[in-house]
Amino acid sequence: MGFSEHHSTGLSGEIIEQTGVHVEKCYQCGKCSAGCPLSDEMDYPPSLLLRMIQTGDKELEEKVLKSYTIWLCLSCEMCYQRCPMEIDIPTLCDYLRSRSIEKGHINPKAKNIVKFHKAFLNSIKNTGRLYELGMIANFKFSSMKLFQDADLAPAMISKGKLHFLPEKIKDTAQIKRIFNKTISKKVK
Amino acid sequence: MKIGIYPGCSLTGSAREYNQSVIAIAEAFGIDIEQIPDWNCCGATAAHNLNKDLSLALPARILTSAEKHGLFEVVVPCAACYSRLMTTKHELDHDPVKRNKISEIIEADYQGKVQILNVIEFIDKYITPKLDDKIKRKFNNKIACYYGCLLVRPAKILKYDRAEDPQSMDTVMLKLGAEPLQWNRKVECCGAGLTMAKTEIVAKLSGTIIEDAQHQGAEAIIVACPMCHANLDMRRKSINSVLGKKIDIPVIYITQAIGWALGMDDKKLEFFRHFVPVNITVKEVSV
Incomplete structure (x- = not known):
């Protein structure tokens, strides 16, 4: 009997269907949590997050989507590399993040992380490439972290590491269409 | 043979010295490298953190542009861009349904003909000998x-x-x-x-x-x-x-x-x- 025939309902089943990741394969060896550089900053270390999904318990599933863990994941791929069952946890976290946004469950501690990602994508949507200076300004205002790294941006400018003007690609209209067909349908 | 290069956004700004040094050593070894025409951002962490299709579509547009211009070997000096391009190639090359869906989004037929090199693979192949x-x-x-x-x-x-x-x-x-x-x-x-x-x-x-x-x-x-x-x-x-x-x-x-x-x-x-x-x-x- 294949793994897919177990626990194929609820969040666990949804994950298999959308990503092909089989959370039920996890036997809690803990290698992911041991190798994760941010385990100790997370509310649930990766192996616990997997266990919570495995239970199929609705309350725990909601806690997963409301967790800080899914936003702290750096996608450094250490857990996936070391997992004896080859469970692709970074892809799982990508999926859980998109579900968390759709359900309005973003963890309060992760608000600035989401704001940063949005500032980054807004910059690409307009010009096709990242305009670092514009993105930094956009993020600083939306997160109100105006004085964070206050000395870094001027130093970067003096070293010629930041453009004053955005670099635009030719077909920015196509980039906008790509956004409209993907993320703009879901994330406001 | 011409080799394509995907610099990515960092190499035009905060990491421009990296770009300069890649070009400088390529020139020193007589390697003909050309930027992928009208390349866009790969979407980086932000895209795959927020939307799967976007995270595949942006790199797919880059790879398709390389294909269209006959650049079948592309060096990607930024490890993060390299990861996004490799992941996209892997997913689209192994899943025809996904490939069709993404081709539709980027309004171009992704063929999967581009070979992607990270900077050290590029060095090993063209510089080290x-x-x-x-x-x-x-x-x-x-x-x-x-x-x-x-x-x-x-x-x-x-x-x-x-x-x-x-x-x-x-x-x-x-x-x-x-x-x-x-x-x-x-x-x-x-x-x-x-x-x-x-x-x-x-x-x-x-x-x-x-x-x-x-x-x-x-x-x-x-x-x-x-x-x-x-x-x-x-x-x-x-x-x-x-x-x-x-x-x-x-x-x-x-x-x-x-x-x-x-x-x-x-x-x-x-x-x-x-x-x-x-x-x-x-x-x-x-x-």
């Missing part, structure tokens, strides 16, 4: 080669170097006279994706890397990723304040290291853009 004859000076330094995450993981997709203890950069540096060290943080994450949103976490992660390099006696850290460089070099002040000590080990791109060994000067390699001053000791000079 002719390197010995061109070396003008050699490093007299102990160095720590820092690979970070995305150059080596996940091995299942990248099929590149050893995931836990990679050697490819060490081998190049050995050729350049340097003494590559055994150290513990070769493939640890610097915190890249959170560099602006959670600066304190990044300083902590990058701090453990710098501290271990110092502990093992490194006189320079060699990197192949603009995110790693930004965190270890530009953020050194905040790293040092987290560590409570001043560590002034410079961070050098592998392509700058090669350029230096070829005898290129600071003006060409743009060490002046670094936050931590670069000091290299010369072992031997040949004319």
